[in-house]
Amino acid sequence: MILSRYGIREWGIATAIAVAILIFTGPTLWAVIPVGIVWFAIAAFFRDPLFRRAASNDERDLVSPADGVVSAVFTCEHHEATQGPATVVRIFLSVLDVHINRMPCAATVLSIKHTPGRYLDARSAESAQVNECNLVVVRNRAGDPIGIRQISGAIARRIVCPIHAGESFARAQRFGMIKFGSTTELIIPRPSETTVHVVKGSRVVGGVTTLATLAQQTISPTTQVPPAATAAARG
Numbered sequence: 001m002i003l004s005r006y007g008i009r010e011w012g013i014a015t016a017i018a019v020a021i022l023i024f025t026g027p028t029l030w031a032v033i034p035v036g037i038v039w040f041a042i043a044a045f046f047r048d049p050l051f052r053r054a055a056s057n058d059e060r061d062l063v064s065p066a067d068g069v070v071s072a073v074f075t076c077e078h079h080e081a082t083q084g085p086a087t088v089v090r091i092f093l094s095v096l097d098v099h100i101n102r103m104p105c106a107a108t109v110l111s112i113k114h115t116p117g118r119y120l121d122a123r124s125a126e127s128a129q130v131n132e133c134n135l136v137v138v139r140n141r142a143g144d145p146i147g148i149r150q151i152s153g154a155i156a157r158r159i160v161c162p163i164h165a166g167e168s169f170a171r172a173q174r175f176g177m178i179k180f181g182s183t184t185e186l187i188i189p190r191p192s193e194t195t196v197h198v199v200k201g202s203r204v205v206g207g208v209t210t211l212a213t214l215a216q217q218t219i220s221p222t223t224q225v226p227p228a229a230t231a232a233a234r235g
Helices: 004-023 029-045
Strands: 061-063 068-079 084-093 100-102 105-113 133-140 145-151 158-160 174-179 183-190 210-213
Touching: 068 183, 084 158, 084 174, 084 210, 158 183, 174 183, 183 210
Parallel strands: none
Antiparallel strands: 061 210, 068 084, 084 183, 100 174, 105 133, 133 145, 145 183, 158 174
């Protein structure tokens, strides 16, 4: 277990406040205990588990982009990520979950679109429609467009996604996070040919749990992910 680099700012602020409180009050037991609990709670939020392995090696299997509980599974006639019909698997991340986002498959980033919005509680269904969000569209080895949507919540309100179009990633590789309560969606093309393995209420583990399996497609040399993306992810 390590702490994510995405939390450097928050660790610094928490540490500075903790030190200031202890200097002001003195290192007494009644001050050290509550300050220590708060500091460790903030650090725990930015934990980043090591050595995660996907449950399947089949390239058609898409692993979960986040830890949490599936809050909805549905299909739509058109989604901007797939430019056509899609299956959407929505995952709710509580403040107790790991908030690192991971790639569902080996892929190359096609586009990243940030949309300003509201900051409703991530537990509400409406939040997924109106909250600030970040849509990452990638292309897998078979040429399928796949979307990962990061949706902010009511607390902290910060989406982290330090990646760019054209970058390649391995399956389960980290690509960002959403700070504090939030939602992550996996948008899958060809719903009539896709097998979904989870239902509402399923607990999923980012980079490990298989959410869905795409139908077999012939891999085109012109749409293959560059070799860099085939390297094993560190987590």
